[in-house]
Amino acid sequence: MTIFDNVFPLGFGTNRLPIKSASDEEGIEKSANLIADAIRAGVEFIDVTNTYSRGKAMDAVKRAFEIYKPIDGVTVKMRLSADKTAADAYNTAESILKQLGISHAKYFYFWSVFTYEEYLQTLKPGGVFEGALRLKKEGIIDNICFSTHAIPNDIVKMLESRNFDAVTISMNLLNSFSFNDVLRTADDLDIGVAVMNPLGGGIIPKNPEYFSFAKGSDDRDVPEAALRYVLAHKPIQIALSGISSHEELQRNLEAVSMEVEEKDEERLNRVNVSISGLENFCVGCNYCSGCPVDIPVMAIMRCRNNLQFKPADQNYAFLPEYVQQNIYVCGKIEQDFSVLFEDTVNPCIKCGKCEHNCTQHLNIIDAVADTYKRAEYSNWSRQDRINKLKEIIDNTPDNTIGIYPSGITSSTIRRFYEDNIEQFKCKIVSFDSNPSVWGSDDNGIMVYSPDDILDVHPDVIIITSYKFKNEIYENIKKYESYGIKIVKLSDDNELPWLL
Ligand code: SF4
Ligand code: SF4
Structure with a gap:
């Protein structure tokens, strides 16, 4: 029951x-x-x-x-x-x-x-x-x-x-x-x-x-x-x-x-x-566990199953195929297994233990190497994200950081910053084109209309939308001439922080 x-x-x-x-x-x-x-x-x-x-x-x-x-x-x-x-x-x-x-x-x-x-x-x-x-x-x-x-x-x-x-x-x-x-x-x-x-x-x-x-x-x-x-x-x-x-x-x-x-x-x-008979297909049995350098082999191999198919998510259809694939490999490793590489240097010592135990006889060592290459191309690692946020955010108390738009990616960034760098001392606000959220409190962050950007006058606005980042930038780039720095959280080769 x-x-x-x-x-x-x-x-x-x-x-x-x-x-x-x-x-x-x-x-x-x-x-x-x-x-x-x-x-x-x-x-x-x-x-x-x-x-x-x-x-x-x-x-x-x-x-x-x-x-x-x-x-x-x-x-x-x-x-x-x-x-x-x-x-x-x-x-x-x-x-x-x-x-x-x-x-x-x-x-x-x-x-x-x-x-x-x-x-x-x-x-x-x-x-x-x-x-x-x-x-x-x-x-x-x-x-x-x-x-x-x-x-x-x-x-x-x-x-x-x-x-x-x-x-x-x-x-x-x-x-x-x-x-x-x-x-x-x-x-x-x-x-x-x-x-x-x-x-x-x-x-x-x-x-x-x-x-x-x-x-x-x-x-x-x-x-x-x-x-x-x-x-x-x-x-x-x-x-x-x-x-x-x-x-x-x-x-x-x-x-x-x-x-x-x-x-x-x-x-x-x-x-x-x-399914067991599929070639080149990781079935998730996890017999490859116990990597001496803690590479999450099963997570990597499971997500690499996606490389056998043409990318299908319309949300990312605007990207080059290599980047879409990286979303399906690295992005999925993060989404489905909560794993983010610490940095993009492949630590594999090629001991062969994982391949020896793999029930599907998969070519794991090469696959791991390729995955780290993809991670490097995409700046997909904790260290890359730390570097990026440190570069963008001046966390002094009299500074104001604007995040555009409001919502879940904004709170994810905030959490990442506080978990990996330090507590926020500067003021954070967000901007959103959706009138229904203006004036609301988005997890402790006040949400403003884009028309308020000059009044609020943040030192920097971080565009967190992955899909609409260029469109948003075009709409608000005029504020750069008022001394407001505008940066996109992700460049075109990079991956969304949240799928
Ligand atoms: S070959 Fe590489 S990935 Fe496989 S167990 Fe050894 S170190 Fe880990
Ligand atoms: S042993 Fe092979 S098939 Fe099983 S989870 Fe590991 S990589 Fe996948």
């Missing part, structure tokens, strides 16, 4: 709604109708937060509730980088519920817990776990859950703490083997499991030939087969799909609802045999 028993197996992910910009009223309305239709069709789990779909996903969900009917199967998400205390957790939940126009939700989420250590911080007296318990006690939320890209061992430890009713993990045909222990533990402890990225962030539908082995006689196409493969794992009860059109909604509904002849066990056996 888990909290997801009898919940409809398709969850609605709201990060791919057809909304072009924060002011795209037509897109918001279209999205609201899409979500309303999903609820009408039986969907009971909506994954939403305020940064999704250009910051407008919550508006679309609220409108869907008005169009059809409200449901309480929504994720109320708290981010550990921003919410530190019981009061933060409580206030964040109240504010999200207010934005959604409801007073109660089934799922309160610790969103993107990176490591077991980070989770332990939440248990301190006065910490966010206390806030979550208070919300539960007062009947504002029903269940405490977490979503995570932490390494499987850490996820297992979090599950074993028995503090959570459900977990959302990122699992698909590309990485399913590494979650065996996670799924077993969740099953043993009756913890619900939902899966995000069941289609590998678009890689699977974009490479149907490569993944054709997943398709059985019941499946009309590879995405359908991939969704059914995820749900064939008994502990997984919900597959979250980012939906952007009625066609996608319909296909996904059919994929999870249609009767199929092949039994779940048979499907898993059939597909898993093919």
